[in-house]
Amino acid sequence: MIALRHTARRVLILEAEANDLETELERLVKRNVPALLDEVGVGTITAAQLYCSWSHPGRLRSDGAFAMLGGAAPIPASSGQTVRYRLNRGGDRQLNCALHTIVLVRLMHDPATRAYAARRAAEGKTPREIKRCLKRYVARHLFRILEAHGPAQPARRRLHRARTLGVCS
Numbered sequence: 639m640i641a642l643r644h645t646a647r648r649v650l651i652l653e654a655e656a657n658d659l660e661t662e663l664e665r666l667v668k669r670n671v672p673a674l675l676d677e678v679g680v681g682t683i684t685a686a687q688l689y690c691s692w693s694h695p696g697r698l699r700s701d702g703a704f705a706m707l708g709g710a711a712p713i714p715a716s717s718g719q720t721v722r723y724r725l726n727r728g729g730d731r732q733l734n735c736a737l738h739t740i741v742l743v744r745l746m747h748d749p750a751t752r753a754y755a756a757r758r759a760a761e762g763k764t765p766r767e768i769k770r771c772l773k774r775y776v777a778r779h780l781f782r783i784l785e786a787h788g789p790a791q792p793a794r795r796r797l798h799r800a801r802t803l804g805v806c807s
Contacts, residue, residue: 673787674780678751679743684736691733692784704781708733710773725770734773740780741772 664682667675667689674685691707698704705711709729715722744751751772758768 670789671784671787673783677740677780677783678748679740679776680780684739687732687736688780688784689788691730691736692781692788695785695788698781701778701781705774705777708737708773708777710734710737710770710777712770712774723767723770725766725773737773737776738769740776741769744772744776745769 660682663686664675667682667685671685671689674680674688675682680688692698692704698707702711706726707729709726709731711726712723713726715724741751745755754772755765755768758771759765763771
């Protein structure tokens with residue numbers, strides 16, 4: 639009984655600490671990229687992971703590079719007359735996990751995503767292929783939000799650009 643009481647106390651302390659940390663994380667995400675939290679399926683932790691993986695404007699050249707980083711870019715797996723694509727198993731696994739979580743939440747709660755999945759299933763796509771397509775779409779959409787609404791470039795990059803353009807001497 640004593641061991642159970644101590645374990646229960648530790649659980650309560652750790653839950654309180656986790657809640658405090660998530661509150662702080664939410665504050666930081668709202669300060670840096672509040673537009674992410676407005677998206678369906680994006681919570682505090684997934685938004686923080688997206689922001690950390692994206693890092694800063696200009697780090698990744700395109701939404702395709704972001705999808706490749708997150709392991710959501712399609713890899714051709716065709717054979718003969720069959721044209722197929724498979725999931726990319728490489729890249730940032732935490733970003734891939736965040737994208738996967740967002741897709742699962744959208745499949746459960748977003749009517750537009752559910753209609754898309756039903757349409758693709760009627761076309762003969764497997765659930766795994768449908769999720770791959772949705773991950774790629776979500777990666778593209780969230781990358782554009784991050785690029786548009788992310789924090790401004792760091793002062794060093796602005797200064798470097800100004801020097802290369804001949805604005806500063």
